[in-house]
């Protein structure tokens with residue numbers, strides 16, 4: 001699908017104005033003109049399209065307060081300005097997973113500096129999306145190397161249009177310095193970090209990071225805890241892949257594992273299982289309707305997520321848009 005095309009029914013500018021911002025993605029406009037997306041990211045001046053949706057989203061995400069949660073003696077989770085950052089500290093230096101958005105750099109750096117004198121050794125990107133990789137260049141400037149899946153480097157090197165935001169190819173100093181294809185192990189600070197590629201799920205760049213000693217698993221955006229997930233079909237994501245990723249992760253953890261989602265509060269096996277089960281139910285219902293010949297508008301109108309919307313529809317993805325994305329990837 002050519003993401004640069006705009007809908008016949010509504011131009012991107014009109015779409016942005018109608019939905020107050022990020023919802024103006026051409027893909028979304030093609031799927032459902034008028035659908036609402038991303039209610040928490042609505043801009044302060046309702047009805048005014050920002051000149052630069054990416055800058056506006058960065059500013060808004062960056063203004064989210066940052067919370068600190070201790071996962072183990074030497075592992076800290078920072079939550080808020082664009083997902084969940086995890087920091088492993090110790091004599092080998094700081095090993096950080098994901099990086100928030102650029103406007104949050106100062107507070108992230110302050111927080112890292114407050115975790116002892118060790119150097120910021122390594123940043124690991126869970127996938128290519130900007131709310132996880134936006135501070136890559138700042139980490140490099142602070143002395144860190146950057147590790148990611150090879151597809152993250154590839155995707156960051158390309159131009160993308162996503163949810164109304166335009167991404168230019170990243171400069172060389174914001175690209176991963178080391179990549180892997182299948183798995184990667186790292187013995188550092190008394191942990192045996194285990195990373196592996198997740199077959200296309202949220203994107204085609206996803207990895208997980210396991211901290212076996214502390215019994216922590218960072219799932220990146222293959223897990224949205226307590227809300228419908230965004231699935232980036234433009235870079236290889238699909239509902240089947242999301243379900244497979246969640247099922248595989250459930251098999252890797254026990255009841256005491258601390259599971260870090262890409263977005264949402266710290267999870268565990270029970271919350272991950274609940275999330276997976278919601279995805280399966282929605283996928284099966286949408287598949288049944290699609291197989292019976294229904295168009296996307298008809299499937300959305302049938303409200304196959306209705307029973308979950310109160311609990312799961314208040315996050316980044318509005319229910320109608322989520323259903324449309326699920327439909328488009330089946």
Ligand SMILES: [Zn+2]
Pocket residue numbers: 127129202221262
């Ligand atoms: Zn993402």
